[in-house]
Amino acid sequence: MPRPPHICACGRLVPHGERCTCQKDADRARKRRHDAKRPSARERGYTTDWEKERAAFLEAHPCCAICGAVATVVDHITPHKGNKALFWDRYNWQALCKPCHDRVKQREERQAPAINVP
Template sequence: MPKPPHVCSCGRVVPHGERCACQIARTRARNKRHDQRRPMAAQRGYNHTWRKARLEFLKYFPVCARCGSPATVVDHIIPHKGDDRLFWDKSNWQALCKPCHDRQKQREERAHV
């Protein structure tokens, strides 16, 4: 039996498992505000040198450390927060697939803030 729809805080009825258009718009606006304050990727250290090191690391560790899928992201186990020593410490790197990095890892980091 299908699950019933829910009522959004704006009053719209939304099918189960979906988000209301107002929720999507709020999320996009929040992300845009965050991105405007955030330094560019190259300013955070993710430059050509990082891209080369990342590709080399993924050659040796092609599988996600969490789920076993093909890895596409090199993640810093301990967030470096601008610390170059921690940024380049390969023992602080792990190979992850994009879904594990974007969902699980980011959720963990937000919980520790």
């Protein structure tokens, strides 16, 4: 039996399991504000040197550490948050496939308590 729709805070009737357009618009605006403040990938350390090290790491570790599929992403196990020593620490790297990185790892990072790394 289908579940009934709900009323959004803006007053619109929204089908069960869906989000109101006002919520989607608010999320887009929030993400735009976040991205506007965020440094570019190059400014965060993802330079040509990183690309070379990433390629070598993926060649040595071709399988995803979570599911065993072909790895395409080198992930920092502990988020480096700008810490160059943690960024380049190969013991902090793991090979992941894109779906695991985007789903599993990101979910873990959202649920983990914030860590302040100097």
